[in-house]
Amino acid sequence: MSLKDRGTKKWTSLMLPEHVEMLKEVFRQDEYKEKPILDEQQKVEMDTMLQCALHNDLTVEITYFADHDYKKVEGKLLMIDVLNNRLALEDEIEIKISDVIGVNVL
DSSP states (O other): OOOOOOTTHHHHTTSOHHHHHHHHHHHHHHTOOOOOOOOHHHHHHHHHHHHHHHHHTOEEEEEEEETTEEEEEEEEEEEEETTTTEEEETTTEEEEGGGEEEEEEO
16 A cells, blocks of 8 residues: 655645744744844944034935844935934935944945
């Protein structure tokens, strides 16, 4: 007698759609990235670059952490609002200062 195993076909019929969605969510959460911890020297260096870019009207590339991922945005800095913890760039882009992890003056 020959045994033919159908692999995963045999088990997928037993899973409810809710279980499939929960498994997909678990796999998505495994791919989340963690926000790096910056030391004081890095923060001071980024602050100096931002102030220089603001006063000299230079284009900057800002790397920031949002939605469990690293994102980059490029543009001219319009305002640094320390009281509300945000940076304003052209094209109405706003970034939290606490989310910034890297600044590069272009």
